[in-house]
Amino acid sequence: MSNSKQSEARVVHSPVFISGDDLETPMLKILRQDGTTYAGAELPEIDKTLALKIYDTFLFIRALDERMVAAQRQGRISFYMTQIGEEAADIGSTAALDAEDMIMAQYREQGALAFRGFPLEQFMHQLFSNENDLGKGRQMPIHYGSRDLHYMTISSPLATQLPQAAGYAYGLKLEEKDNCVICYFGEGAASEGDFHAAINMAGVYKVPAIYFCRNNGYAISTPSSEQFAGDGIAPRAVAYGLKAIRVDGNDVLAVLKATQEARRLAVEENQPVLIEAMTYRLGAHSTSDDPSGYRSKKEEEKWREKDPVARFKNWLIAQGWWSEEQDAADLEQKRQNVLAAMKKAETVAAPKVDELITDVYDVPPQHLQDQLDELKAHIRKYPEAYPKTAGRLDDE
DSSP states (O other), rough: OOOHHHHHSSSSOOOOOOOGGGGOOOEEOOOOOOOOOOOTOOOOOOOOHHHHHHHHHOOOOOOHHHHHHHHHTTTTSSSSOOOTOOOOHHHHHHHHSOTTTTTESSOOOHHHHHTTOOOHHHHHHHHHTTTTTTTTSSSSSSOOOBTTTEEEEOSSSTHHHHHHHHHHHHHHTTTTTOOEEEEEEEEEEEHHHHHHHHHHHHHHHHOOOEEEEEEEEETTTTGGTTTTTTOOOOOOHHTTTOOOHHHHHHTTHHHHHHHHHHHHHHHHHHOOEEEEOOOOSSSSSSTTGGGGGGGGGHHHHHHHHTTHHHHHHHHHHHSSSHHHHHHHHHHHHHHHHHHHHHHHHHOOOOOOGGGTTTTTTTSOHHHHHHHHHHHHHHHHSSSOTTTTTTTTOOTT
16 A cells, blocks of 8 residues: 555554455356356457467367377386366467467466467477477476477476566566567465565566466365465555456356456556456366365365366357367367377477577577586486487587
């Protein structure tokens, strides 16, 4: 509260405590599961072209996630994270943005990148860490990045992107650009100190930023009830001077509408916004996780009935823009495309070992060169342990 607002505040002469119950956070819902809309619901700006692009991305992500989990189980890639059940959150919000708005993702927003046109082949190059990977094989699988598509390369540590988003948005404000930053994170990341530092900075400097929280109920295996005692994440934004809205994260029309309005506030008024999308991940946290140890099948089935992809499909069919026959044929074609791209990508050679350091500095410092020489010596000594890189030493 500013000094002026403090001076205007209601004065009392006996203790009055406020609690979370004094701030009721409504949830925006537009689309029912059967594809009908709620009475009086305000639809987002959407036409047939945008609607089909969103749904096409939904089906692509379903095919990609399905195939790559199987690939990890077969030992073809080392790690994967699905976004099954959460597609409406990142894809619906990205659809509300300008192509030059910066996306800072956590690690479950491959749908946002796909919506922007990231090629299937590049998804595969990154997952297999081969020489065509834009990151030159330096990152874990699913840690994508694309300068051309304004998608900041993902970092594994939770919440690092939140203060970065505030800083980047401040730069946009100083340059007077008509763009914003959208920063994705989970409710678990909101328990990190970086969350509070970031939204405090965003609120103080009034930067064009949208903080988008995917509240899927679990920080890996820790349920929300054990993470925080308050009413979710949205109320926290108010305390730091941001506007906040809570949406049904499985309702792509609600997500699209909320983000369109949030972008207007961010770009036209330099008013940062926090969107809390209430959703659920139907898959495991990652291929290293077994959710049966901390949640029930009954709970999962309850949320499977709220599938955001099926919900939007029902709406598209009701508009006369889609059919069950098209759906089955398109999904099968995407599965075939993903499989073909995967088989091709896994035959591409690994990056050359020298590329670990060659573009980090203009001239690699001696200590890095020494480490590289030691690594090459080690690989030459044990080539059988490094079948993909033993033949990729630049000096041989």
